[in-house]
Amino acid sequence: MTSFSPQDTNDKVGSSSESALSELLSIMRTLRDPKHGCDWDKQQTFASIVPYTIEEAYEVADAIDKGDMADIRDELGDLLFQVVFYAQMAQEQEAFAFDDVVKGICAKLRRRHPHIFADESGSVASVEKGQWEKIKAQERMAAGKSTDNSILAHVPKGMSPLLRAQKLQQKCAKSGFDWPELQPVLDKLQEEIEEVMAEVDAPNPEQAAIEDEIGDVLFSVVNLARHVNVDAQTxxxxxxxxxxxxxxxxxxxxxxxxxxxxxxxxxxxxxxxxxxxxxxx
Structure with missing residues (x-):
């Protein structure tokens, strides 16, 4: 009788995944082939496919919102293809390859979870408050990146406006710059709405001023959502x-x-x- 263990199943799943990924990488190389590839794919650059990447991420979120597992699977495939696309273009420039992307995230996850993965001595590191941010700061220093020490450093400007507003507020809240109760948040929102109407009703309304005040209202709405544990984007x-x-x-x-x-x-x-x-x- 042939013996069987869970490891056998894991090995089969791993082998199948590697085969599927190899096929995807091969397809991507073919699409970008200078002679026989797809004209559209060959013309793309890092910058040109950014809008598609963002769109695919939103389509994943939409599929999850609908709870359609088949749709989630398909949309995750589209998003994975975006990663493969970037990696192929980078490999053509001799910058990095797909394997480097995978190795990089594996190393980062282990580095950022010292309380999960044992250190060299075999012990498990204790978890400190704010350890995640400390580790990220150490990584940036080791990589020779910006020494911007602001609490708001490294919040990407390319994020969607709602998400960026939420991230900025979360960063400030962690440092104690936040209202501890809901009522001041509501009062601030009402104040911002009144300031919009004051600009709209001004004798000579200025579009830039109205836009500025509406921005404040939207920022305050994100703050309200955050205080009641609601994701503004969702x-x-x-x-x-x-x-x-x-x-x-x-x-x-x-x-x-x-x-x-x-x-x-x-x-x-x-x-x-x-x-x-x-x-x-």
Whole structure:
């Protein structure tokens, strides 16, 4: 009788994964082949595919929000392809290869989890408050990167505005620069809304000033979301999805009445909207 162990299963899964990944890397090399590759893929650069990478990340989030595992699998594949794409272009420039990306993240995860992975002596490091940030700071110093010592250093400016606002606030909160209660957060939001209206109602309203005040309102809304443990991006994405679903229902109701939305009065559209809200509950 042939013996069997869980390790056998792990080996088979690992072998299958390596084979699939090798195929993906091979496909990427073919697509970028100077002679026989795809014209579109060959023209791409690091900068040109950034928008696609961001889009794919949002599509992963959307699939997760829907709870569709098949869709999540497909979208994760699209996101993985983006990583492979960057690695292939880097390899062509003799900068780094896909294996270097994998080795780098493996080393980083072990380095940043000393309380999980034993050190050379075999003991497990104790976890200190703020240890994660300390380790990241040590990594930046070792790499000779910026010595910016601000609490807000290294919050990428390329993040989506909502996420960046949230990150900046979280960084400040960790240093104690934060309201301990909800009421001041609400008061600040109301204050910012009033300042928007003051600019809008000014004798000679300035668009730049209105924009500035609306920015403050949005920043305050993110702060409110953070204080009640809500992810602002997730909340806005779901609100947008809900709006889309209801507006599509409004269009359907209008169509059933032989009307087009642009030909329907605002009062009647409001009636349709309330009907759509009732249907979506």
């Amino acid at each position: 909340a806005l994405r779901r609100a947008s999805n809900k709006f889309e679903q209801r507006f599509r229902q409004v269009e359907l109701i209008a169509q059933q009445k032989g009307q087009a939305v642009h030909e329907t009065s605002l009062d009647e559209l409001e009636t349709f909207w309330q009907q759509a809200k009732g249907l979506s509950k």
